[in-house]
Amino acid sequence: MAKTKGYLVDTTKCIGCRGCVVACKQWNQLPAEQTRFKGTYQTVPDLTGNTLTIISFHEYEEEGQIQWYFAKRQCMHCLDPACLKVCPQKAISITDTGAVVRDNDKCVGCQYCAAACPFHIPRYNRETDKETKCSLCTERTAEGELPACVKACITGALQYGDRDELLALAKKRVSDIIGKYPKANVYGETQAGGTNILYVLADEPSKYGFEENPKVGTVIHAWQDIIKPYFPWLIALTGAVSVFSFFSTRFLGVGKEAHEGESLDG
Amino acid sequence: MVEEKRVVKTTLGARLTHWSHTICWFTLLFTGLVMFSGWFEWLKPVFGGANGANFLHRLFAVIFGAVPLFGLLYKPESFFGWMKEAARWGSNEIKFMMMFPFDLIGLKVNMPPQDRVNAGQKFNSFFFPTVCFFIGVSGVIMWFAESFPLWLVSIAYPVHDLCWILGTMQLMFHAYLGSLHPGSGESFWAMFGDGTVRASWAKHHHTNWYNETYGEDE
Ligand code: SF4
Ligand code: SF4
Numbered sequence: 001m002a003k004t005k006g007y008l009v010d011t012t013k014c015i016g017c018r019g020c021v022v023a024c025k026q027w028n029q030l031p032a033e034q035t036r037f038k039g040t041y042q043t044v045p046d047l048t049g050n051t052l053t054i055i056s057f058h059e060y061e062e063e064g065q066i067q068w069y070f071a072k073r074q075c076m077h078c079l080d081p082a083c084l085k086v087c088p089q090k091a092i093s094i095t096d097t098g099a100v101v102r103d104n105d106k107c108v109g110c111q112y113c114a115a116a117c118p119f120h121i122p123r124y125n126r127e128t129d130k131e132t133k134c135s136l137c138t139e140r141t142a143e144g145e146l147p148a149c150v151k152a153c154i155t156g157a158l159q160y161g162d163r164d165e166l167l168a169l170a171k172k173r174v175s176d177i178i179g180k181y182p183k184a185n186v187y188g189e190t191q192a193g194g195t196n197i198l199y200v201l202a203d204e205p206s207k208y209g210f211e212e213n214p215k216v217g218t219v220i221h222a223w224q225d226i227i228k229p230y231f232p233w234l235i236a237l238t239g240a241v242s243v244f245s246f247f248s249t250r251f252l253g254v255g256k257e258a259h260e261g262e263s264l265d266g
Numbered sequence: 267m268v269e270e271k272r273v274v275k276t277t278l279g280a281r282l283t284h285w286s287h288t289i290c291w292f293t294l295l296f297t298g299l300v301m302f303s304g305w306f307e308w309l310k311p312v313f314g315g316a317n318g319a320n321f322l323h324r325l326f327a328v329i330f331g332a333v334p335l336f337g338l339l340y341k342p343e344s345f346f347g348w349m350k351e352a353a354r355w356g357s358n359e360i361k362f363m364m365m366f367p368f369d370l371i372g373l374k375v376n377m378p379p380q381d382r383v384n385a386g387q388k389f390n391s392f393f394f395p396t397v398c399f400f401i402g403v404s405g406v407i408m409w410f411a412e413s414f415p416l417w418l419v420s421i422a423y424p425v426h427d428l429c430w431i432l433g434t435m436q437l438m439f440h441a442y443l444g445s446l447h448p449g450s451g452e453s454f455w456a457m458f459g460d461g462t463v464r465a466s467w468a469k470h471h472h473t474n475w476y477n478e479t480y481g482e483d484e
């Protein structure tokens with residue numbers, strides 16, 4: 001497999017400061033959004049058409065103590081992206097470093113990608129009538145710069161690099177902490193066919209709001225792989241039957257007998 | 267030639283709806299194909315790019331939905347009358363449907379007497395509105411995708427595609443049977459013209475209806 005790049009999110013090092021969220025907004029020049037206090041420390045509730053990354057907060061009471069789980073959320077930059085497959089405008093492509101990017105000029109805001117993404121990432125922006133998602137800061141990395149969020153991270157929880165190296169690093173990290181966190185695991189190695197964004201999780205993915213085994217929905221598959229390629233031929237078939245009937249009825253002469261000589265000009 | 271007696275088969279309202287639907291269906295079909303498959307790339311410039319096509323698709327979708335809704339509110343009895351007419355199924359209808367494939371390829375069959383609309387047309391009277399209903403509902407969901415749950419949106423896409431394909435299949439048959447199929451000329455010109463057909467034709471093709479409406483005798 002070609003060498004691809006991404007970053008590693010080591011959730012055990014994340015302190016939930018949200019520096020990455022602000023950096024992303026700043027770099028992408030996205031407006032801040034009014035939010036309401038909902039009794040959680042997670043100030044930004046969800047990704048939106050103007051918010052490409054968030055830190056999701058998950059609070060649990062374990063052994064009488066409050067436990068926090070933080071996980072950065074953004075496009076996972078799948079190795080085999082479903083969003084790319086369904087986009088009717090071919091607006092989504094993979095760069096030579098493996099980032100999954102969306103061409104703003106080609107995008108028509110149909111939101112097909114949003115329905116197909118196994119991680120529920122792309123969001124619609126009503127003002128621009130386009131879909132939005134993280135680009136892995138392609139414009140920055142092409143210049144040798146780090147993605148804005150990675151650069152902003154003060155604890156070293158975000159690390160940019162080659163996927164193979166990050167994967168090795170993540171596995172090593174998991175083996176280091178497995179004593180303290182027996183359920184520690186690497187997320188993104190195999191999920192949805194593998195992603196360029198990798199995570200070290202200290203506990204089961206579900207505790208972080210991740211799906212254990214995210215998949216592209218069956219209906220999306222049926223739509224893309226069965227209905228779209230094969231069903232339109234049924235129209236051609238009805239056309240062919242009509243043409244056949246046009247000739248066979250005239251050839252067999254039933255038109256005259258059974259219909260008392262009526263025809264178009266009758 | 268002596269002018270033959272003519273009888274009214276389709277009303278003005280029915281004819282207007284028919285043609286507004288035809289125009290809408292084809293505009294929706296071609297503007298939609300741009301989003302459906304790369305094979306129709308070449309169509310994009312015709313509609314002013316993908317955005318132009320999407321705009322037209324939505325505009326005609328509104329007309330396509332508004333016309334029958336208006337009709338339903340304005341003259342509900344005409345819609346329910348139609349449905350009642352189409353719901354009249356008996357052995358003649360079933361026989362017609364079973365013999366139809368033979369008639370289609372040109373074998374000689376003796377069709378049982380039919381009402382104003384024959385069994386095939388009755389079938390379509392349910393089939394086509396059902397298809398349109400699902401196209402409309404899935405279309406609204408796709409249009410306002412961000413306001414609906416994702417699972418529903420992902421179902422809307424295949425439903426929309428499946429229904430326009432079924433609808434277009436039906437339309438192809440309908441267009442052929444209503445024009446170039448032997449014996450359809452009369453109905454064809456009725457749809458294009460003033461809605462009347464020759465009495466003898468009506469008696470032959472839609473015997474029951476003719477007898478009920480215009481009496482057994484000439
Ligand atoms: S996470 Fe979703 S949006 Fe990102 S590459 Fe994968 S499928 Fe596409
Ligand atoms: S919203 Fe844009 S990127 Fe997403 S599928 Fe539609 S055209 Fe492609």
Ligand code: SF4
Nearest residue numbers: 024134136137147149
């Ligand atoms: S890589 Fe860039 S666009 Fe993506 S979350 Fe980080 S800062 Fe935002």
